[in-house]
Amino acid sequence: MGNFFPRWTNWLPLKLAVAAGFIVFGASLAVPYYFTPKYTRVGYEPTQPVPFSHKVHAGQLGLDCRYCHSFVENSSHANVPTNQTCFNCHGAGKGNIKSASPKLELVMKANETGKPIEWIKVHKAPDYVYFNHSAHLNRGISCQNCHGQINEMEVVKHAEPQSMGWCLDCHRNPELKLRPLDQVTNLNYKPEQLDRSTFYQSLLGKGVKADEIAGVIAEGKTAAGLKDLLALADTTYGKTVTQLEVGTQLKKHWQVQPPDSCTACHR
Ligand code: HEC
Ligand code: HEC
Ligand code: HEC
Ligand code: HEC
Ligand code: HEC
Structure with a gap:
């Protein structure tokens, strides 16, 4: 009879035990991380x-978010409007839109x-989390990134896990x-709608050097001015403006550095 079980199998039970330990440990981290309550809260849609x-x-009337959520750009907190804001249009005075409607x-x-x-x-957000709207x-960063396509919602629902x-x-x-x-409250924004020339012109207008912009488009490249930049962007990204194209430029030249230290969000 040959040896059915090679020597290394002696260690198998131990290996399995260790692996199982890691899996249980990993799952115990992963379960609260992914399933409770963050993922289950997506879709929450109270009446x-x-x-x-x-x-x-x-959406249809095209009111800007800031017409009602008027503090959102200047404050950590996004306010919900008071009745007075509704009364601008629905009040008995000049607007008087549907003021007799049972829904109102x-x-x-x-x-x-x-x-x-x-x-x-x-x-x-839980009380132990520090969050600031205006800082974003x-x-x-747009409302859309964190709240989803609110302008298409009949009833607001939790679209992102947060x-x-x-x-x-x-x-x-x-x-x-x-x-x-100027696009943060435009929830229908798509980078491909941007005009490439206007975008780079705006960076140049803020005093960013053409060479620095070129270096972000493609490592080690240089440019004398707008014309060179447009040609370089065309060959690097294709005909239309892409998210990465806009995002990497803004990150570099606005020096965007979101924190990931614990104390930034848990003070
Ligand atoms: C005419 C006023 C008005 C406008 C304009 C408006 N909102 Fe609201 N918003 C409200 C009111 C009232 C509530 C509270 C009732 C509700 O949840 O629907 C609310 C609730 C919300 C909530 C949920 C708040 C919570 O309890 O978590 C979000 C998110 C939100 N709005 C985002 C937006 C965004 C983004 C825009 C722009 C696209 C916008 N709102 C435009 C009036 C407005
Ligand atoms: C800028 C003007 C304006 C403001 C401000 C405004 N509304 Fe309206 N609202 C409208 C218009 C226009 C309609 C659509 C009327 C129609 O369907 O013909 C409407 C429709 C409604 C309806 C549905 C009425 C029905 O019978 O179908 C409700 C409910 C409503 N608004 C609540 C609110 C509340 C609550 C606020 C404040 C948070 C608010 N509105 C602020 C203009 C406004
Ligand atoms: C970076 C993510 C992020 C962005 C961008 C963002 N929000 Fe929020 N919003 C949150 C979080 C997180 C909360 C919960 C905050 C809390 O409980 O303190 C929240 C809460 C709210 C609330 C509820 C406030 C309350 O106390 O009832 C409203 C209204 C709101 N946001 C509107 C907006 C609007 C309008 C915009 C865009 C102009 C926007 N938010 C952009 C993450 C974001
Ligand atoms: C879609 C992208 C995005 C999301 C989602 C997001 N952040 Fe940020 N956050 C940023 C950016 C961009 C900045 C600005 C960094 C800078 O100014 O250099 C920032 C800055 C911050 C800061 C530092 C500014 C300040 O107010 O002190 C804190 C704290 C913060 N975020 C907390 C949060 C928390 C908590 C959440 C989740 C509830 C969150 N962020 C979600 C992109 C995001
Ligand atoms: C960008 C913001 C941000 C940073 C940085 C951050 N946290 Fe958190 N943390 C949060 C948010 C938001 C929650 C709430 C999660 C929720 O409600 O789903 C949270 C929840 C927690 C919880 C509660 C456990 C849970 O799953 O509910 C612990 C513990 C925690 N954080 C520890 C840390 C530690 C340790 C660090 C540093 C390594 C850290 N956090 C960095 C945003 C942050």
């Missing part, structure tokens, strides 16, 4: 006291009593998300 539609107001009954009543409408919160919006891993994914690769500042 609000008033059937307010972002699809109508921000609560809004009308709230205005008489002066009590705010009790909107149900959709997004909530003023650096070229977990620690999710924050860090972007902090480590912000070039995949950065966009020009």
